[in-house]
Amino acid sequence: MLNLGLGIKGKKLGGGGGMAATFMDTLGIANDATTYNTGTPYELTGSELWSAIEGLSTYIEDNNLQDKIVALHPYIGGTATFHKYNLIDPTAFELTFYGGYTHDGRGIVPNGTNAYADTGISASDLVQDKTGFNVYIRNNVRTNGLVYGMRDDLGGLGYIEHYPWTLFSGRIFTRLNSTAYSDINTANSIKNQWIQREDASTVKIYKDKTLVSTRARASTGIALRNLYYSASSFAATGAIYYGVYNQALIMVTKDVFTTVEREGMIDAINAFQLAMLRNV
Amino acid sequence: MYKISEQLAAILTGMEFTEVNLFNPIQDKDGVWYISEEEYDKATIEEAKEQLKAIDKVKDKVAKETYKAKEIKIE
Numbered sequence: 254m255l256n257l258g259l260g261i262k263g264k265k266l267g268g269g270g271g272m273a274a275t276f277m278d279t280l281g282i283a284n285d286a287t288t289y290n291t292g293t294p295y296e297l298t299g300s301e302l303w304s305a306i307e308g309l310s311t312y313i314e315d316n317n318l319q320d321k322i323v324a325l326h327p328y329i330g331g332t333a334t335f336h337k338y339n340l341i342d343p344t345a346f347e348l349t350f351y352g353g354y355t356h357d358g359r360g361i362v363p364n365g366t367n368a369y370a371d372t373g374i375s376a377s378d379l380v381q382d383k384t385g386f387n388v389y390i391r392n393n394v395r396t397n398g399l400v401y402g403m404r405d406d407l408g409g410l411g412y413i414e415h416y417p418w419t420l421f422s423g424r425i426f427t428r429l430n431s432t433a434y435s436d437i438n439t440a441n442s443i444k445n446q447w448i449q450r451e452d453a454s455t456v457k458i459y460k461d462k463t464l465v466s467t468r469a470r471a472s473t474g475i476a477l478r479n480l481y482y483s484a485s486s487f488a489a490t491g492a493i494y495y496g497v498y499n500q501a502l503i504m505v506t507k508d509v510f511t512t513v514e515r516e517g518m519i520d521a522i523n524a525f526q527l528a529m530l531r532n533v
Numbered sequence: 534m535y536k537i538s539e540q541l542a543a544i545l546t547g548m549e550f551t552e553v554n555l556f557n558p559i560q561d562k563d564g565v566w567y568i569s570e571e572e573y574d575k576a577t578i579e580e581a582k583e584q585l586k587a588i589d590k591v592k593d594k595v596a597k598e599t600y601k602a603k604e605i606k607i608e
Contacts, residue, residue, distance in 0.1 A: 332552075333551065333552060333553040333554050334552055334553055337553050348553070349553060349555065350553055350554040350555065351554070351555050351556075351557035352556070352557035352559075352569060352571075352572065353557075353568075353569030353570065353571025353572050353575075354554060354571065355571060364569050364570070364571045366534065366559065366567075366569050366597055366600060367557045367558075367559045367567075367568075367569055368557070368569075368571075369557070
């Protein structure tokens with residue numbers, strides 16, 4: 254469809270299949286002046302939320318990226334009900350939250366102890382050696398770093414255990430922003446951190462549009478467990494604790510984005526964040 | 534964090550405390566069970582609130598740092 258870039262009543266022409274409308278209708282948010290997160294710095298009308306989601310979905314649909322994305326959960330602020338749906342297909346990979354979460358205008362904030370979300374995404378939904386993961390977290394990350402990835406409960410007495418370096422085709426999840434890994438350590442938040450397995454032997458880590466690390470990681474297959482969204486930070490002792498970080502958006506991909514696609518997606522995500530009145 | 538009994542942990546596991554959010558009792562390396570303050574404070578579902586009455590908000594409350602996860606090797 255030719256995208257004329259025109260706006261009619263806040264709606265943009267083009268954008269293909271109405272992904273935004275399906276998503277927002279599922280959430281039950283009308284394109285009107287009803288306010289959400291009222292009285293907070295993130296107060297927006299239903300129309301403004303529609304516009305934020307339309308911007309994101311239009312880029313995805315206009316570039317046919319929905320075929321490369323397994324799930325994209327844009328945390329538009331407010332409640333667990335608003336946060337559980339997948340933009341690409343609201344009938345698939347609906348999140349179930351476990352433990353202590355706070356849902357507000359910032360997005361999602363896990364409590365740092367026992368919070369995680371089950372995506373329902375399993376090995377059969379992913380493509381080995383082409384899987385990627387993008388996370389947008391607003392906070393700065395403690396100097397000990399952060400692992401973001403899959404919860405893998407191996408049956409140990411109810412502990413929430415993470416073994417991210419053994420999962421997802423071989424260590425696609427890695428420690429981010431750690432002083433121990435200077436190549437990906439930054440003074441800023443880890444917004445738009447994109448971890449992409451390029452092939453059977455290489456994982457690349459991007460921050461915004463910058464390639465910050467290329468790592469030789471042999472593919473070891475995709476884990477047979479569901480993908481869980483969570484975050485762990487590392488204390489100096491090496492003990493794992495869940496991190497308390499504002500999470501604004503999470504995306505799981507099953508195909509490698511081209512540079513143009515990835516950078517365009519990052520622009521779209523940043524625009525979404527700005528539309529949500531969050532800093533980028 | 535609130536200390537809870539093993540029996541209460543078993544009851545709460547898999548139970549919703551608010552819409553789309555389930556309890557996730559966790560156990561420290563000494564075998565003590567806990568739920569988080571968010572799970573206690575944000576509970577809106579009546580069945581959950583009924584079960585949480587077993588918790589003494591003063592006596593059972595501990596600092597989050599009390600819970601220590603299992604240490605594992607990091608590469």
